[in-house]
Amino acid sequence: MDKRTAENRVKELHKLLNQYNYEYHVLDNPSVPDAEYDRLMRELIELEEKYPELKTPDSPSQRVGGAVLDAFRKVAHRVPMLSLANAFNEQDLRDFDRRVRQAVGDVEYVVELKIDGLAVSLRYENGLFVQGSTRGDGTTGEDITENLKTIRSIPLRLKKNLSMEVRGEAFMPKASFEKLNEERIAKGEVPFANPRNAAAGSLRQLDPKIAAKRNLDIFVYNIAELGDTGVSSHSEALDLLDELGFKTNRERRKCKNIDEVIELLDQLLEKRSQLPYDIDGVVIKVDSLRQQEALGATAKSPRWAIAYKFPAEEVVT
Numbered sequence: 341m342d343k344r345t346a347e348n349r350v351k352e353l354h355k356l357l358n359q360y361n362y363e364y365h366v367l368d369n370p371s372v373p374d375a376e377y378d379r380l381m382r383e384l385i386e387l388e389e390k391y392p393e394l395k396t397p398d399s400p401s402q403r404v405g406g407a408v409l410d411a412f413r414k415v416a417h418r419v420p421m422l423s424l425a426n427a428f429n430e431q432d433l434r435d436f437d438r439r440v441r442q443a444v445g446d447v448e449y450v451v452e453l454k455i456d457g458l459a460v461s462l463r464y465e466n467g468l469f470v471q472g473s474t475r476g477d478g479t480t481g482e483d484i485t486e487n488l489k490t491i492r493s494i495p496l497r498l499k500k501n502l503s504m505e506v507r508g509e510a511f512m513p514k515a516s517f518e519k520l521n522e523e524r525i526a527k528g529e530v531p532f533a534n535p536r537n538a539a540a541g542s543l544r545q546l547d548p549k550i551a552a553k554r555n556l557d558i559f560v561y562n563i564a565e566l567g568d569t570g571v572s573s574h575s576e577a578l579d580l581l582d583e584l585g586f587k588t589n590r591e592r593r594k595c596k597n598i599d600e601v602i603e604l605l606d607q608l609l610e611k612r613s614q615l616p617y618d619i620d621g622v623v624i625k626v627d628s629l630r631q632q633e634a635l636g637a638t639a640k641s642p643r644w645a646i647a648y649k650f651p652a653e654e655v656v657t
């Protein structure tokens with residue numbers, strides 16, 4: 341095969357492997373058997389070995405690529421990663437709602453599950469995943485790009501060539517957590533206390549090959565920085581994230597007012613134990629981006645969102 345043909349075939353393999361990876365890890369609905377995916381990956385790796393100049397950082401073959409680091413570089417967040425104020429009962433929620441409506445009038449809310457993982461930021465330039473970082477102190481985080489590239493539900497290339505920054509929660513599914521702890525106990529190692537610590541410990545590994553084995557996943561939940569795409573609400577932003585190939589959490593609901601939010605809480609609490617991942621509550625956000633803008637943020641957290649915390653889950657020993 342001459343170089344020109346190889347170049348075209350590599351482009352085609354990128355498209356196929358990215359699409360099949362998206363179907364498997366984001367839609368949980370593969371259209372080809374694993375053997376077909378593996379065959380195409382082997383063909384890509386062979387072509388990249390034969391023509392090293394065709395091996396690019398965004399290649400599907402480079403998900404578990406990075407060398408072992410001796411430390412993580414610091415990353416200054418262009419948009420600070422704020423934390424959320426907490427509500428513990430219905431009165432706290434009604435106080436939040438009253439403050440919001442006093443400032444901007446009637447609002448609609450979006451309710452989402454609060455994933456118990458590690459907040460991360462993902463930056464894309466012209467559609468390519470270029471940097472991923474931890475929250476850190478909200479202003480400065482750690483560059484964990486190589487470890488985040490091992491999370492298969494993070495697209496290496498978006499379905500549109502946009503430059504943007506998105507936020508999400510990296511987490512370890514409950515089943516992966518149980519399996520990892522069995523292995524650690526079998527090896528005489530200290531087991532992780534909970535999936536959140538296991539996810540944090542995995543993403544702080546200096547060797548990406550270890551992170552790659554930890555079966556981490558992510559739900560993306562916010563667009564932090566984006567040119568004008570015409571989305572005017574948070575729910576539209578979540579739909580855009582779906583269109584771009586991100587994994588968002590399907591358990592989201594739009595509510596006309598705080599009464600509808602409160603009605604929802606018991607149902608979501610009911611679901612908690614059946615979910616394949618840990619949650620520690622729900623996040624309630626004003627849906628209109630214009631109203632979010634008008635409400636603004638304190639130094640610590642946005643005035644247009646609040647976390648409603650569920651009681652700590654009793655651990656079944």
Ligand SMILES: NC(=O)c1cc2c(N)ncc(C(N)=O)c2s1
Nearest residue numbers: 423424452453454455509561623
């Ligand atoms: N600290 C934060 O702003 C957030 C933290 C989280 C979290 N742990 N899980 C879900 C969401 C969400 N769906 O918005 C947010 S937002």
